Amino acid sequence: MYQWRKFEFFEEKSGGKTSIPAEVTGRINCCSGGRGRIIVGCDDGSVSLLDRGFKLIYGFQAHASSVLFLQQLKQRNFLVTVGEEEQTSSNLASICLKVFDLDKMQPEGSSTMGPVCLQILRIFTSQFPEARITSFLVLEEAPPILLISIGLDTGSIYCIKGDLTRERITRFKLQVDVTAESRDSSITGLGFRVEGQSLQLFAVTPTSVSLFSLHENPPRKQTLDQIGCNANAVTMSDRLDLVIGRPEAVYFYEVDGRGPCWAFDGEKKLLGWFRGYLVCINGDQRSTRNSFNIYDLKNRLIAHSVVVGEVSHMLYEWGYIILIMSDRKVLSIGEKDMESKLDMLFKKNLYNVAINLVHSQQADASATAEVLRKYGDHLYGKQDYNEAMSQYIQTIGHLEPSYVIQKFLDAQRIYNLTNYLEQLHERGLASKDHTTLLLNCYTKLKDVEKLNKFIKGEESVGEQRFDVETAIRVCRSAGYHEHAMYVAKRAERHEWYLKILLEDLGSYQEALQYISSLEPNQAGVTLKEYGKVLIEHMPTETISILMTLCTDASESKRKDLMAQTYPCCHRQWTLLTFLCIVHNH
Known part of the structure; x- marks a missing residue:
């Protein structure tokens, strides 16, 4: 039994x-x-x-x-x-x-x-x-x-x-x-x-x-x-x-x-219900004495037990269970505060019972998080890292993330750490440093599938869950250029996209194609930044794009564009056109 x-x-x-x-x-x-x-x-x-x-x-x-x-x-x-x-x-x-x-x-x-x-x-x-x-x-x-x-x-x-x-x-x-x-x-x-x-x-x-x-x-x-x-x-x-x-x-x-x-077992002389507890006066057939028991059925524990005499009435008032005895004595029994009850459970390492207790008594979220933290610490000390992390994840929003992150960095538990960081991002509570750390975890694990999901899974989300520039920098430094370019393109960070193409990959042709796809004003800004490099490596194609930009735009837009791109050129318009024609021949 x-x-x-x-x-x-x-x-x-x-x-x-x-x-x-x-x-x-x-x-x-x-x-x-x-x-x-x-x-x-x-x-x-x-x-x-x-x-x-x-x-x-x-x-x-x-x-x-x-x-x-x-x-x-x-x-x-x-x-x-x-x-x-x-x-x-x-x-x-x-x-x-x-x-x-x-x-x-x-x-x-x-x-x-x-x-x-x-x-x-x-x-x-x-x-x-x-x-x-x-x-x-x-x-x-x-x-x-x-x-x-x-x-x-x-x-x-x-x-x-x-x-x-x-x-x-x-x-x-x-x-x-x-x-x-x-x-x-x-x-x-x-x-x-x-x-x-x-x-x-x-x-x-x-x-x-x-x-x-x-x-x-x-x-x-x-x-x-x-x-x-x-x-x-x-x-x-x-x-x-x-x-x-x-x-x-x-x-x-x-x-x-x-x-x-x-x-x-035993005769149920009086039965009651008090704040989620079953309250019972049990008769003992072997003696004339009775036991007064308070049962927590959800957690399968007896929350209080005491031997009493003959009880004639049981009622509730002022937050107490009140027993009126046959001899007219009165016994008032009240529940201890939550902190005292939790301390008893912590001393016996009954953390699951403690968690159920705070849930059943509708304790506030911060009190629940504190119990979960202590349970996580207990499991961490036993090197049960997976179960410890499952407790820490439930504290997100109440426990400072650095408390958890430092523990798992010290233990070199990168898989658990990755899981925690993913949850921070999922709930919109991640900082730039958290994004950096998560992407570093993915790259160290060489987990391209998760990296793809994190970076490209944003397509269905209205707002990005991470800092764009941080993601680009980390992916770029780890050699995941495709992912860095994906983020840059989706966020319309054209300067980063071209920086990767030209400085990291040397893809001059692709860079020119990308510039050609931009709006004239945006194209002009990028040419101002990278025109010299492009002229050196692909002069014909670069001049062709310049000619297109100069001839396809209206007169006022063209002058504005040239002023942005090469300030000297709008004063020497005829000369630039002449040089382009000569170069093509």
Whole structure:
């Protein structure tokens, strides 16, 4: 069996151990976090609001007998409760749903103290028979619409939808499949999944997992599995997958059925999801003690593990996981900072885990690059140059290129260095020095194919990825004249093109042909530079080009051209023409 690595990525926060205040006298039945406070509901019908230090902000009597369930809303400062009232008639159930506005308090002198109750609804009616409530969940749709799902021990789910504050509501009933073999059909867990216009409700019993498509009319039911779980072992992941805990494993469900499962032994007494981590209270059958484990499923590690007593409730607030114990003690556990977690992994050379960690927690690019650099350094030290370079390449744009270049120059790893320099150019981050170095790498490797691709691959690119003059100089000095000429011609650097033809190759005829193909003004400039050399080696052809330039252009252009090419000639026009004619004869 795979052994999960254990780390301490979480810690008990300073002052983390505290207790529910003595002013809260009842037994806690339910609790909810949100809006910078914790709200607890007790068996005496009271509701208490606690601050970050678990001090009582205020309390009020929400129900006459017992608060069974409650949930704080996120979009509005409302509290929805389900509790028992005094039964007024033998024909009517005493369980009611209430909506409180926590922004509005009862005026002084009122018969009751606490927030204003906006609505009271009886859950059970003649159309919706009474049963024991086993689960409760509120979904906030577009305000003021709420969708409340109430799971019962009969396998039924009563749903109330609408603007509860104005009693503009509709009620409907859902039913999971109940078979003769099912000893218990209680709804042990509920989970909403909202994607675009799609609204679905997962429902779990001890022997089944069902999915209701509420956006369809009537709602369509699918049975996803014939196994289920007990109460409190149901949660939703941040990807909106249903998660259930059984003694042998934790199972994930998507809308089309069971997904992955993870084998963790032990009774799953409480299951939750916190910032991408699976949170679980595991019971140990061999003792009365429990283990509180935080699992990083992506990296297959246990991010925290501690032995705890009996936990009655688990919730999240202030960036902490909060455990309320049966003895009313409270334990607050928070995640360590990223630097501390990475240091633990670096000490054990677990760089892949560190990389996955920064990705999964959406760390900024510079922090990710630093992890990749350290991993690259580790691999470089082991002389695993290829894998080290693959890490360094991922740091481009954040790590100074000279850091990497110097390492591979020292190690004489020209192939790896070439790869890095290519990536710099590909991403438009190369300097002239980088271009020089890359071309030198190609020429030293005699890799004409890559040189061709680098130089001539620019044909399909709008802007060149390298410095033109640098490329020409390097190719020319290495004897790759064709490549240097290609770059010069494409960039219209005529002076470089002719310099290579005449000074390096002695191709006078080709030089004259190239000059002939240029615009008159450009041709004149090049003749001014190289006319003397061309006259010496190919006088007839050179004079012929001069004659063409002088006779084909208009009078004004011809004078301008001659002034640019040979300043003395425009004063001795007749003489130049005469000399040309004599020379041709």
